[in-house]
Structure formats: structure tokens, C-alpha cells
Amino acid sequence: xxxxxxxxxxxxxxxxxxxxxxxxxxxxxxxxxxxxxxxxxxxxxxxxxxxxxxxxxxxxxxxxxxxxxxxxxxxxxxxxxxxxxxxxxxxxxxxxxxxxxxxxxxxxxxxxxxxxxxxxxxxxxxxxxxxxxxxxxxxxxxxxxxxxxxxxxxxxxxxxxxxxxxxxxxxxxxxxxxxxxxxxxxxxxxxxxxxxxxxxxxxxxxxxxxxxxxxxxxxxxxxxxxxxxxxxxxxxxxxxxxxxxxxxxxxxxxxxxxxxxxxxxxxxxxxxxxxxxxxxxxxxxxxxxxxxxxxxxxxxxxxxxxxxxxxxxxxxxxxxxxxxxxxxxxxxxxxxxxxxxxxxxxxxxxxxxxxxxxxxxxxxxxxxxxxxxxxxxxxxxxxxxxxxxxxxxx
Numbered sequence: 001x002x003x004x005x006x007x008x009x010x011x012x013x014x015x016x017x018x019x020x021x022x023x024x025x026x027x028x029x030x031x032x033x034x035x036x037x038x039x040x041x042x043x044x045x046x047x048x049x050x051x052x053x054x055x056x057x058x059x060x061x062x063x064x065x066x067x068x069x070x071x072x073x074x075x076x077x078x079x080x081x082x083x084x085x086x087x088x089x090x091x092x093x094x095x096x097x098x099x100x101x102x103x104x105x106x107x108x109x110x111x112x113x114x115x116x117x118x119x120x121x122x123x124x125x126x127x128x129x130x131x132x133x134x135x136x137x138x139x140x141x142x143x144x145x146x147x148x149x150x151x152x153x154x155x156x157x158x159x160x161x162x163x164x165x166x167x168x169x170x171x172x173x174x175x176x177x178x179x180x181x182x183x184x185x186x187x188x189x190x191x192x193x194x195x196x197x198x199x200x201x202x203x204x205x206x207x208x209x210x211x212x213x214x215x216x217x218x219x220x221x222x223x224x225x226x227x228x229x230x231x232x233x234x235x236x237x238x239x240x241x242x243x244x245x246x247x248x249x250x251x252x253x254x255x256x257x258x259x260x261x262x263x264x265x266x267x268x269x270x271x272x273x274x275x276x277x278x279x280x281x282x283x284x285x286x287x288x289x290x291x292x293x294x295x296x297x298x299x300x301x302x303x304x305x306x307x308x309x310x311x312x313x314x315x316x317x318x319x320x321x322x323x324x325x326x327x328x329x330x331x332x333x334x335x336x337x338x339x340x341x342x343x344x345x346x347x348x349x350x351x352x353x354x355x356x357x358x359x360x361x362x363x364x365x366x367x368x369x370x371x372x373x374x375x376x377x378x379x380x381x382x383x384x385x386x387x388x389x390x391x392x393x394x
Contacts, residue, residue, distance in 0.1 A: 213233050329383060
């Protein structure tokens with residue numbers, strides 16, 4: 001601690017007190033000027049006294065920025081005072097503030113040098129200006145005690161600043177380490193999930209696809225069965241492609257290839273029709289004006305809704321209406337059926353829950369209710385354009 005300066009980030013805040021320093025310095029200059037003009041007016045000596053006052057007070061304003069330089073200027077003004085004046089001036093008190101600034105913002109060696117300069121100046125001043133030993137000893141003792149107090153105060157404050165800065169740096173370092181460890185743990189967990197999903201789900205889908213393709217090559221299937229097997233194979237291929245995209249996202253920290261867009265909703269409806277559902281699509285939204293996150297969420301909402309209708313309503317559904325309409329600030333998705341099966345809210349699965357979480361992350365809303373035809377209607381409203389960022393922040 002004796003080698004380098006104890007300057008920390010906290011000393012920057014002292015720049016806010018520059019105005020207060022300037023005010024004190026100006027007041028001292030005015031007071032010293034009045035005293036000099038009123039008591040020791042003697043031609044050039046008064047001018048020297050005013051110059052010494054300015055040299056002692058003004059540099060102190062920037063003592064927190066350049067403590068050694070400013071104290072050197074103040075010490076030079078004090079030397080001029082000893083050489084040309086016949087007594088002290090009120091601005092000499094600023095030298096103690098200069099010692100405090102050097103002790104606070106510079107190294108211990110510089111602080112000792114500045115305190116020594118003040119003490120040497122006090123000795124020389126007592127010898128030059130005093131008429132007896134008492135005139136030297138008493139002022140020297142007072143100046144020495146004040147200088148030691150200023151030095152001790154400054155060094156104590158410097159140590160305290162260094163301690164607080166060390167604590168702040170340590171806290172910031174711990175926070176960075178905490179974030180880094182959390183990212184490592186998340187990456188390891190994503191890799192574990194990706195491995196498990198690949199080993200379980202991917203192999204199962206590949207097995208179903210192999211069986212479906214094998215059955216499709218059989219010669220004793222009716223056209224209806226052959227079409228159903230072909231649909232199963234197509235669904236398996238699509239699921240495997242999407243599953244590879246999900247695995248890529250898990251492996252690459254959420255970065256993957258192209259996400260589903262609004263234009264992919266039409267192919268989703270076509271696959272639903274191929275599985276036996278009668279689906280009508282009204283797509284009144286321009287993909288160029290809808291954010292990518294909203295387009296992906298719209299695709300997933302329609303996908304989940306059609307899957308639930310096929311599972312829970314089945315043959316009881318005669319028609320499904322899918323509507324996607326975008327406005328100035330929102331995009332509305334409606335999926336309505338006329339079946340009499342169970343609602344997806346009554347199945348106890350995770351489909352609607354995941355849909356709500358996905359929509360909520362963008363600041364949207366989900367509503368499920370009975371439709372006018374006896375089935376169920378799912379309505380999702382998503383913010384578009386700039387509203388997405390605010391919704392995601394919430």
C-alpha cells in the first residue's frame with residue numbers, strides 16, 4: 001500500500017464537488033484580498049499577496065484530478081510568499097486541504113512529501129517572520145498538528161475507498177462468475193435433454209416411419225389404407241425434420257435454422273386435410289409486416305389446435321375454420337370446429353399449457369370457449385411490430 005496510489009472508481013464521484021471547491025476558493029480569495037488590501041497594502045507586496053492567494057486557492061479546485069500537480073503549484077505559491085511577504089495570509093489554510101487531497105488521491109510517498117513541504121515551510125516562516133523562539137515553536141506546533149491531522153484523515157479515507165472499491169470489484173466478479181456458471185449449467189442441461197430426446201423420441205419416430213414405409217410397399221392394402229399409411233409416413237418425416245431443428249436449437253444455445261412462418265400454415269392445413277379433417281383457411285396477414293417470433297407462434301398455435309381437434313373430436317367434426325388476420329398492432333388467430341369432442345382444456349395434457357406460455361412470452365392472450373356450432377373456438381391475440389418487445393419484456 002506504500003507504493004502506488006489508492007485511487008479507485010469512487011474518486012470519480014468527487015468531481016461532483018468541484019462546484020463546492022470553486023465556491024470555497026473564490027470566497028477565500030475575496031476574503032484574503034480584503035485582508036491584504038486593508039492591512040498590508042504596500043505597493044507590489046499587496047499584488048504579490050493577491051497572486052499568492054490565487055496560487056493557493058484556485059489549484060485546489062482540481063486537486064481531486066491532479067493532486068500532485070495542484071499541490072506543487074500551491075507549494076510554489078507558498079515559497080513565493082516566504083520570499084516576498086512579511087507574514088502569513090488566510091489562504092495558507094488551503095495548504096492543509098492540499099495535503100489531505102494528496103493523501104487521499106495519491107500515493108503514501110507523495111502524501112509524506114507534501115506534509116513535509118508544509119512543515120518545512122512552517123519552520124522557515126517561523127524563522128523569517130518570528131522575533132523569538134516562542135514565535136517559532138508555537139506556530140510550528142499548531143501547523144504540525146494540523147498537517148498530521150490532514151495527512152491521517154486523507155490516508156484513512158484512501159484506505160476506506162480502496163476497501164470499498166475492492167468489495168465492489170469482488171461483488172462484480174462473483175456476479176460474473178455466477179452468470180458464467182449458470183450458462184455452463186444450462187448448456188450441460190440442454191445437451192443432456194438433446195441426447196435423451198434423440199435416443200428416445202427420434203428413434204421411435206424413425207421406427208414408425210420405417211414401418212409405415214414398409215406397409216406402404218405391401219400389395220394387399222386398399223386405397224384408403226394405402227393413403228392413410230402414406231399420410232403417416234409424411235407426418236413422421238415432417239416430425240423428424242422439426243425434431244432435428246429442435247435438437248439443433250438445444251445444441252447451439254437457441255440458434256437454429258429457419259423457424260416456421262405464416263406461409264407454412266397452408267402446408268399445415270394441407271396435412272390436416274390429408275389426415276381426414278375438412279379445414280378451411282382464411283390467411284389475411286402479410287408476412288413482411290409480422291415479426292418472426294409472432295409468425296412462429298402462430299404456426300405452433302394452429303398446429304396444436306388442429307392436433308387437439310383430431311385427437312379429441314375426431315369423427316365428430318365436419319368442418320374446421322382457421323382464420324389468421326393481422327391488424328395495425330395485433331394479429332388474431334382463430335381455430336373453430338363444430339365437433340362434440342372434449343375440449344383441449346379438459347384433457348389434462350401440456351399442449352394448451354405450452355401454447356399459453358408461448359403466447360404469454362410475447363405479451364399475447366389465449367381464450368378457449370364453446371363455439372356457436374357446438375364445438376370449441378380457440379382465439380389467440382398476439383402483438384405485432386414494436387409491441388412484441390414490450391410484451392417479451394413483461
